Amino acid sequence: MSSLFSVAMLAETLRISAPYACAAVGGVWAERAGIVQIGLEGVLLSGAFAAVAVAVASGSMALGLAAGVALGVGVSMLHATLVEKTRIDAVVSGIALNLLAFSATRLALRALYDSASNSPSIAGFRFGPTGTSGTDMLLRTLLDPVTVIAVLAIAASPFVFAETRFGLRVRAVGENPTAARAAGINVSRTRLAALAVSGAMTALGGVHLAFDQHRFESGMSGGRGFIALAAVVLSGWRPARAAVLCLAFGWLEAVQLRLQDVSRGSSLATLTQLLPYVATLLVLALGLGRRAAPAGLGRHAE
Amino acid sequence: MNQAAEHVRPEGSRGSGPRLALALATRLFEDRVAVSSLSITLEPGRIHALVGENGAGKSTALKMLAGVLAPSSGGVLVDGEPLAPHAQAALDRKIGLVYQHFMLVDVFTALDNIMLGAEPVRRGRLDRATARARAGAIATEAGLEVRLDSSVSELSVGEKQRLEIVRVLFRGARAVLLDEPTAVLAPLEVAELYGTLRRLAAGGATIVVVTHRLDEVVRFADEVTVMRRGSKVHHESLSEDSRSGEEASVLLERLTRAVMGDEPMHTLTPRPLALVAAPLLELVGLSVDNAGSVDNAGGVDNAGGVDGASGAADGSDPSTRKQASTPKRRPAIVDVSLAVAAGEIVGVAGIEGNGQTELVRALAGLVPLAAGMVRVNGDVLFTPELAETTAVRVTRARARGLVTVHEDRHAEELVLDATVRDNLVLGELAQLADEGATQARRLSRFAIEPANPAFLARQLSGGNQQKLVVARALDRGATVLVLAQPTRGVDIGTARVIHQAITDAAASGAAVLIVSADLNELRTLAHRIVVLRQGSIVGELPPSATDEELGRAMLGSRKLPNSELANSATPKSDVRLGNSP
Secondary structure (H helix, E strand, C coil), X not given: CHHHHCHHHHHHHHHHHHHHHHHHHHHHHHHHCCCCCCCHHHHHHHHHHHHHHHHHHHCCHHHHHHHHHHHHHHHHHHHHXXXXXXXXXXXXXXXXXXXXXXXXXXXXXXXXXXXXXXXXXXXXXXXXXXXXXXXXXXXXHHHCHHHHHHHHHHHHHHHHHHHCHHHHHHHHHHHCHHHHHHCCCCHHHHHHHHHHHHHHHHHHHHHHHHHHHCCCECCCCCCHHHHHHHHHHHCCXXXXXXXXXXXXXXXXXXXXXXXHHHCCCCCHHHHHCCHHHHHHHHHHHHCCCCCCCCCCCCCCCC | CCHHHHHCCHHHHCCXXXXXXXXXXXXXXXXXXXXXXXXXXXXXXXEEEXXXXXXXXXXXXHHHHCCCCCCCEEEEEECCEECCCCHHHHHHCCEXXXXXXXXXXXXXEHHHHHHCCCCCEECCEECHHHHHHHHHXXXXXXXXXXXXXXXXXXXXHHHHHHHHHHHHHHCCCCEEEEECCCCCCCHHHHHHHHHHHHHHHHCCCEEEEEECCHHHHHHHCCEEEEEECCEEEEEEECCHHHHCHHHHHHHHHHHHHHXXXXXXCCCCCCCCCXXXXXXXXXXXXXXXXXXXXXXXXXXXXXXXXXXXXXXCCCCCCHHHHHHHHCCCCCCCEEEEEEEEECCCEEEEECCCCCCHHHHHHHHHCCCCCCEEEEEECCEEEECHHHCCCHHHHHHHHHHCCEEEECCCHHHHHCCCCCEHHHHHXXXXXXXXXXXXXXXXXXXXXXXXXXXXXXXEHHHCCHHHHHHHHHHHHHCCCCCEEEEECCCCCCCHHHHHHHHHHHHHHHHCCCEEEEECCCHHHHHHHCCEEEEEECCEEEEEECCCCCHHHHHHHHHCCCXXXXXXXXXXXXXXXXXXXXXXX
């Protein structure tokens, strides 16, 4: 049992939950601005792909990171533009975004690397000790630039929301776009800016995922965007809580991986894979911490 | 983004306000003329009233002055210079608009609402200390008490309005434009509001008030412009002498004629004496929990099709969704007993939020009773023992001839995105043999404008939406009529038609219960007036009771300073007009 709370497990939890947490905080940024964002999955995937493609082409992981974030911002702002300017339903646009990201990355895999499933492998960032002890694992995780940026961005989010002009305006357009406009705020521009932040945040998760796997795989986001969405709702649209929920989910997944090792070969192994999802469903069903969505979510200024 | 630094300047609250003018301004909505070649000039230092019936164009004129609507032709002049048509331009020219439906973010604190759009920032952070100091100073100077650290959802209607005024002053406004500011206020709050406006005008500000209450104009305004069908038909300056006595009634008469134009002056047929008859509607020891109060935070839209008239079909009360966020529950109606006889009209007075909403919702069957009983014509209509779903209760109430008009027409009465045609028979859709004829009759009875049944309910003005709701209710041949604010937001002419229709319904044998914030309305219609305070009936007065007598009963024996009135009168889970536009 003690192995479930070891240093190695902590490192594993951090590594696994980073993409979830990034996507969840990205989701909070979009939805606090009043734009329904079910396209987190697509943003994760786009970010992961762009990061790998540029890293392969340039050999620079930093350039890859920048490219991944940039595509995430672009895709997310495209979503915001469709919703705000052409008034397309955000759910439709979000689904389209997910489908587009999935098939476009497949197409690009085929075109660039002549593969149906994955890219060539990349080095990823390599900092810290190379050993296999728990402490070494934790140090590697903590020194990973993507993780560091993600943690900083996540930690800054509550402050930005509560204490800055930009944060106040984002919340205002998300709660009551009509009132925000009457106060002289450009609702569309504010929402676009918030979705840029959302896209950058989420894509960071995609980059983390790809660098962690050292390659891009088709559909590698694997539903993380939707789990993150659940965390957004559960957190009551609060970034810190959303991140903590994702940590909890990451820990459950780490436990699940450990249990699989233990029960290898038995049918129990397959069942344990369900653990994180069953836990999510339970928490959702119990409605723990239920809180009202931003009142202007999905609404335009009238 | 740096303009906030300029907004922080404290001298914004000094100096003379701008002279506002419309020069041959015309505004069309599609092909309908709302305002036609209107020219008015509004000098600083005075309270200007803009009056007229629904659809006379007064709100449109106000919104053009505030830069919110652009004139289709003609112009808006601020101190002689043209105004660019957007809200920010008006704010830059020190013009602030207080909307009829408050433009507030409910989950924000009052302070955050005040600074939104003009936030002082220090080293990248919101400088709430500076904002608080400035807002506090402005509020004190103008005599507006607002709890800056309370969230807006906890504020009473009157407090929200004070907050809106502080906010426009915070933005440096020296012209304050208010659209129907008194429609939601209790009588004492109205006097308080005008006291504030007077102070602002005395300090040099330009004050413009759109209203349809002529008594206010007589008591408080310096100048009045009467509009009819988009044009100015009358203008005069008022002197102190004309505010009371003989002169005041002459003035009121003159203004009424100007507002009504050539339309015949209706006089209400003398109300029939209350018959000594068996009560038609009986409330026996009625208690209702607060869970059913309408929490319309953030303008919950009823686009999802909450059909208030026919009840939520799945039996789940739509308003209970918000329960979690209003943990402070106390009974809304406590042990109320009341009997209304056939032919009788009973008025219910009280400060908003003292159980009126819950009473009406309970009588409609929308919320269950906690205790007691409702009888119609001697037979039990509701009792808590039955433990029925909302749908069952509502259906039975309707079948027994009980017809309700709720105060929040957006939340309870209309499907805003459905056509006028469908809304006219909402709850009876496909049940009437002569649906077409019924719709035409209801449409014409109160002259709903535009008289086009294909329009969406959303496209009608507030007054016309109210006409639609009332037309539907009064046309159904009710045994028992329960009406909340039946003439809220409608013009004098229509109000008279509605009053006549209510009197007629009573004369033909219906029992009528009217909840109204308009004491004059209750005095005109009711045979007796009961006063509701904190969910209980605390008194019964004859229609001859004065404002003071009624006010005392509404407030209770405690003598409250005016500024405390709003806070104490409205409980936390307060009841507001829907703020969805």
